[in-house]
Amino acid sequence: MPNTGGEEDVPEIYSHIFYPSNLNELLSIKNKNPDAAIWSGGTGLMGKQKSKRPNLPISIIQISKIPELKKIKRTERFLEIGAGAVINKILNVGQHVLPTALSQAMRLIKPTAIRNIATLGGHLCVQETRLNLFSVLSLMDSSLEIKKQGGSRWIQINRLFNKNGEIQLKENEILTRIRIPFGKWNREIFKSNGNPFFDMGKALSFCILAEIEKGIINDFRMSIGNSGKHIIRNIELESLIIGKKLPFSSKEASAISQKHKEWIQSLTLELTPFQRDQSIRFIYWIIKELLP
Amino acid sequence: MKININLNGKDLLLDSPPETRLVDLLKSSAKVQSLRTSCYKGICRGCSIFFNGDLVSSCLIPAFQARDAEIITFEGLKKLEEINDILRSFDDLEFDPCDFCRPGKIMTIHSILESYSDPEDYQILEAFEGINCSCTSKSTLLESVKRSAQYRRRRRRARNI
Numbered sequence: 001m002p003n004t005g006g007e008e009d010v011p012e013i014y015s016h017i018f019y020p021s022n023l024n025e026l027l028s029i030k031n032k033n034p035d036a037a038i039w040s041g042g043t044g045l046m047g048k049q050k051s052k053r054p055n056l057p058i059s060i061i062q063i064s065k066i067p068e069l070k071k072i073k074r075t076e077r078f079l080e081i082g083a084g085a086v087i088n089k090i091l092n093v094g095q096h097v098l099p100t101a102l103s104q105a106m107r108l109i110k111p112t113a114i115r116n117i118a119t120l121g122g123h124l125c126v127q128e129t130r131l132n133l134f135s136v137l138s139l140m141d142s143s144l145e146i147k148k149q150g151g152s153r154w155i156q157i158n159r160l161f162n163k164n165g166e167i168q169l170k171e172n173e174i175l176t177r178i179r180i181p182f183g184k185w186n187r188e189i190f191k192s193n194g195n196p197f198f199d200m201g202k203a204l205s206f207c208i209l210a211e212i213e214k215g216i217i218n219d220f221r222m223s224i225g226n227s228g229k230h231i232i233r234n235i236e237l238e239s240l241i242i243g244k245k246l247p248f249s250s251k252e253a254s255a256i257s258q259k260h261k262e263w264i265q266s267l268t269l270e271l272t273p274f275q276r277d278q279s280i281r282f283i284y285w286i287i288k289e290l291l292p
Numbered sequence: 293m294k295i296n297i298n299l300n301g302k303d304l305l306l307d308s309p310p311e312t313r314l315v316d317l318l319k320s321s322a323k324v325q326s327l328r329t330s331c332y333k334g335i336c337r338g339c340s341i342f343f344n345g346d347l348v349s350s351c352l353i354p355a356f357q358a359r360d361a362e363i364i365t366f367e368g369l370k371k372l373e374e375i376n377d378i379l380r381s382f383d384d385l386e387f388d389p390c391d392f393c394r395p396g397k398i399m400t401i402h403s404i405l406e407s408y409s410d411p412e413d414y415q416i417l418e419a420f421e422g423i424n425c426s427c428t429s430k431s432t433l434l435e436s437v438k439r440s441a442q443y444r445r446r447r448r449r450a451r452n453i
Contacts, residue, residue, distance in 0.1 A: 014293065014309050014310055014311070015310045015311060015356070017293070017310055017356045019359065039357070042352065042353070042354065042357060043334060043352050046313070046334070046351070046352040046353070046354065047332075047333045047334050047352055049332075050332055050333075051332075052312075052313065052316060052332075053309070053311055053312060053313075054311055054313070054354070055311075056310070056311045056354065060310075060356070062356065062357060062359075064357065086346075088346070107418075110418075110421045110422070111334070111335060111337065111349075111419075111421040111422040112347070112418060112419050112421065113334060113337060113340060113347050113348050113349045113422075114334050114348075114349070114352070116343075116346035116347060116348050117343070117346070117348050117352065117353070198333070
């Protein structure tokens with residue numbers, strides 16, 4: 001690991017940095033140096049370390065100057081964002097096309113100075129916790145382009161990490177693009193409490209996507225982000241809500257609330273007591289927010 | 293490693309370990325005095341700089357990431373004519389932020405004025421998120437940004453005439 005200062009006879013070991021200027025060069029460097037870490041904005045890694053000289057990986061590939069990774073493209077069916085696109089640039093360029101929940105989640109990455117360097121790809125690839133944008137993009141069935149020298153593949157965003165929260169990229173592969181389908185959703189809401197980096201055990205996020213037509217909920221998805229390694233969904237509860245007419249009758253509202261409460265109380269490993277308490281209240285908020 | 297930067301319009305070649313935080317590098321090697329180090333998490337904003345045109349916290353940027361970057365610190369900003377819009381509004385309101393947060397606040401106001409010609413309250417408060425120094429009340433801050441924006445609009449109109 002890099003030096004942290006200290007004894008005189010210990011030679012200082014500095015990180016080796018690569019600066020590719022295009023995607024081909026990047027893939028070639030990654031192929032030859034599979035252990036090298038991809039450095040995008042670096043806000044996560046830098047912000048977590050309090051020391052003056054943070055510990056960085058021994059070998060780093062700096063990707064902020066690769067134009068192919070910053071592109072934002074819109075087609076009729078989807079929005080494609082380069083993994084190296086900076087969050088504030090995405091918000092500015094895509095302000096009229098970004099799905100509402102995604103835009104809300106991006107604005108909740110604070111302060112704005114962090115949004116000026118943090119990138120979408122970096123945000124999604126944070127190992128320790130699934131950050132806010134991950135849960136939104138996951139509900140939206142987004143997919144990711146993974147490239148290596150001489151090949152590429154697309155995967156569903158949910159396949160980026162395995163059950164243990166380990167990233168599923170091979171050593172010579174990198175995340176290059178995020179594809180977000182334009183959905184049928186006409187009610188999208190994202191809320192969060194606390195900073196998932198610094199308020200572990202307290203930070204919580206909620207995302208709802210709903211398709212409501214003539215007062216009937218045709219489709220509904222919701223997720224809870226607990227700053228853990230997974231986002232939490234309750235498909236049973238979603239099914240219970242789908243097909244219901246708005247506003248809910250008091251019987252329906254209490255059945256939904258009860259089901260939600262039982263589910264949240266069963267999540268003793270995933271949520272802290274504080275998060276459970278907050279999540280139980282969440283259902284009342286959902287019921288209110290879904291009203292026309 | 294050798295790091296080329298353009299600091300406030302001047303090209304510099306700095307020598308630094310790659311992992312040194314940019315705020316520390318600018319303070320020690322380039323003798324920038326306006327930068328403050330406090331949280332090292334990018335939240336307090338005492339180390340705000342314009343990095344390739346965007347306002348960022350320099351504590352979150354390792355030295356290697358600054359290679360070939362254009363950096364403007366408060367010292368560089370002070371040389372711009374536009375800064376007077378902000379200072380004039382401070383004078384009008386007798387608003388005198390403390391020495392710790394003054395550079396960060398002025399840099400942040402400048403970035404707001406670059407993005408919005410007539411900023412709304414929520415845009416101002418969003419930009420100031422994390423700067424919680426007790427030397428300034430929220431109402432004074434909002435008023436000073438709005439007044440600065442007025443001066444800035446007037447300046448731009450005058451330039452266009």
